[in-house]
Amino acid sequence: MYIRDLNGCEGKEVMLQGWAANKRDSKGLVFLYLRDGTGMCQCVVALDVVGEEKFNAAKKLTLESSFSITGNVVKDEKQIGGFEIQATDINVISYAEEFPIAKKEHGVDFLMDHRHLWLRSQRQWAIMKIRNRIIFSIHQFFQEDGFVEMDAPIFTGNACEGTSNLFETDYYGDPAYLSQSGQLYGEAMAMAMGKIYTFGPTFRAEKSKTRRHLSEFWMIEPEMAFFDIFQNMDLIENFLRRVVSDVLRDCKNELEIIGRDISVLEQIVKPFPRLTYDEAVRIIKGEQDVNGQNSITSLEDELKTILARIEEVKNEIAEREEKIKTPNMKKGEIGFNQAKIDKLKQEQNDLEEQSRNIPQWLNSARNFEYGNDFGGSDETVITRLFDVPIMVYNWPHEVKAFYLKRDPENSRFARGVDVLAPEGYGEIVGGGERETDENLLREKITEHQLPMAAFEWYLDLRKFGSVPHAGFGLGLERIVTWICKLPHVRESIPFPRMYGRLLP
RNA sequence: UCCUCAAUAGCUCAGCUGGUUAGAGCGAGUGACUGUUAAUCACUAGGUCCCUGGUUCGAGUCCAGGUUGGGGAGCCA
Numbered sequence: 001m002y003i004r005d006l007n008g009c010e011g012k013e014v015m016l017q018g019w020a021a022n023k024r025d026s027k028g029l030v031f032l033y034l035r036d037g038t039g040m041c042q043c044v045v046a047l048d049v050v051g052e053e054k055f056n057a058a059k060k061l062t063l064e065s066s067f068s069i070t071g072n073v074v075k076d077e078k079q080i081g082g083f084e085i086q087a088t089d090i091n092v093i094s095y096a097e098e099f100p101i102a103k104k105e106h107g108v109d110f111l112m113d114h115r116h117l118w119l120r121s122q123r124q125w126a127i128m129k130i131r132n133r134i135i136f137s138i139h140q141f142f143q144e145d146g147f148v149e150m151d152a153p154i155f156t157g158n159a160c161e162g163t164s165n166l167f168e169t170d171y172y173g174d175p176a177y178l179s180q181s182g183q184l185y186g187e188a189m190a191m192a193m194g195k196i197y198t199f200g201p202t203f204r205a206e207k208s209k210t211r212r213h214l215s216e217f218w219m220i221e222p223e224m225a226f227f228d229i230f231q232n233m234d235l236i237e238n239f240l241r242r243v244v245s246d247v248l249r250d251c252k253n254e255l256e257i258i259g260r261d262i263s264v265l266e267q268i269v270k271p272f273p274r275l276t277y278d279e280a281v282r283i284i285k286g287e288q289d290v291n292g293q294n295s296i297t298s299l300e301d302e303l304k305t306i307l308a309r310i311e312e313v314k315n316e317i318a319e320r321e322e323k324i325k326t327p328n329m330k331k332g333e334i335g336f337n338q339a340k341i342d343k344l345k346q347e348q349n350d351l352e353e354q355s356r357n358i359p360q361w362l363n364s365a366r367n368f369e370y371g372n373d374f375g376g377s378d379e380t381v382i383t384r385l386f387d388v389p390i391m392v393y394n395w396p397h398e399v400k401a402f403y404l405k406r407d408p409e410n411s412r413f414a415r416g417v418d419v420l421a422p423e424g425y426g427e428i429v430g431g432g433e434r435e436t437d438e439n440l441l442r443e444k445i446t447e448h449q450l451p452m453a454a455f456e457w458y459l460d461l462r463k464f465g466s467v468p469h470a471g472f473g474l475g476l477e478r479i480v481t482w483i484c485k486l487p488h489v490r491e492s493i494p495f496p497r498m499y500g501r502l503l504p
Numbered sequence: 505u506c507c508u509c510a511a512u513a514g515c516u517c518a519g520c521u522g523g524u525u526a527g528a529g530c531g532a533g534u535g536a537c538u539g540u541u542a543a544u545c546a547c548u549a550g551g552u553c554c555c556u557g558g559u560u561c562g563a564g565u566c567c568a569g570g571u572u573g574g575g576g577a578g579c580c581a
Binding site: 024209376 | 505507508509510514515516517518528529530531532536537538539540541542543544545546572573574575576577578579580581
């Protein structure tokens, strides 16, 4: 029996097993919060029902101890899940040692060191459930549309987009690299199957310490024969809409647990604006407004708001610190205020960090040089102005990957498209139409100083029935992070691998 | 690689311009309380103030170098 299935069992006796997520006791009564992976349920163990031996066993339960419990299901609207178990029997499976993660704020480093235990907390549980729903949605979307899932190799002999950022391993005495992208293999497979998608791990040795980067992440790369960039954009739009609507429909509870404002996600039914690179640059530089909003002035306003909020927070901290000092204050009230102060201090730190970053972003937006690729801050600056993802296409070909098709109407541009998630998130999808001209590809490979020999097989695809084709790649963790509005990608994957972290 | 912020109890943080014996809350332990949802009460046990060197009569506090971590740039999904 699982907590998820309690609905309809009112008045019946059931047996549940799980872990103690929380406990409170008083004389003759123990309240246990049971967590079983499907939900949470409060169980009440009463001395006069279960007898002294069982009662003492329940009373001794520590946080995260495992136990099974038998009892009657009682409806209680006040409880999470709406039910309560009134125990008739309890059996302890294993007493837990003192659980390191307490019911309070913790620092990031501490939580990451205890990731294997942190995953049990409600918020992490909700995120992982949403991640699972997104993964399922991705497969459903492509499978229902006739795509064939393909597994690209993880050991590769060639670098797809340059040799930096690769993890090198020893492959029977020769260097091999961990895959950075399955795309080139996807193109080969698309020529065999028509429409394919890869779903696998990707490795980038980027010494990045930002909220957007992982060294190991999961990437989905569809590739479609006979698609141009515009059909590609249509597909991306339908795809993202599908994923978001599935999550909205099936993960209401999880979204509520993490406090996601779903009204923003509900906007995703609207069409995604499609901007050319030229337009996007004008918006970033503040030369063109969006819905009456200007990138530069709105960011300046944001900075002012943040600075004002810092003052507010400081005042509240001072107020509460003063309050704690008043004589005869109840111990519990002191603790409550202390917890509030800790939280406010955390907020103050975050705000101060932002207030240091925003001037740099403003500077970089004002001085954006036409022809460059967008940086992380440029993406933030432009996507703050939108409430749906935007698609930026037709990039200067110099800044994009070698395999992107040159725009037939203007050879300065390549037919790449980046999808930038709203609310300041930035890039979640990168893709485009592929170059079909073998000679142009050879030129580009030389230009990028890539070893031609490693790409001969890829160039073969242009010799044997070459067709227009397009595709895109999306980072699973970035989608999860955006949909959940997480402050950092590290919470979007069970065991993040990033610069400086390999354990647990 | 660069910029920037930080490191004090198991955890989250105080510790002012250097000055006796290092502070709080949470958590833990013991006891009291029959309906709690991080707000009951009392008591108890917890410290190599990240490391190395320097300045000083005196360093948790100041300086230099290092280590580790946070955020950002570059690079990217």
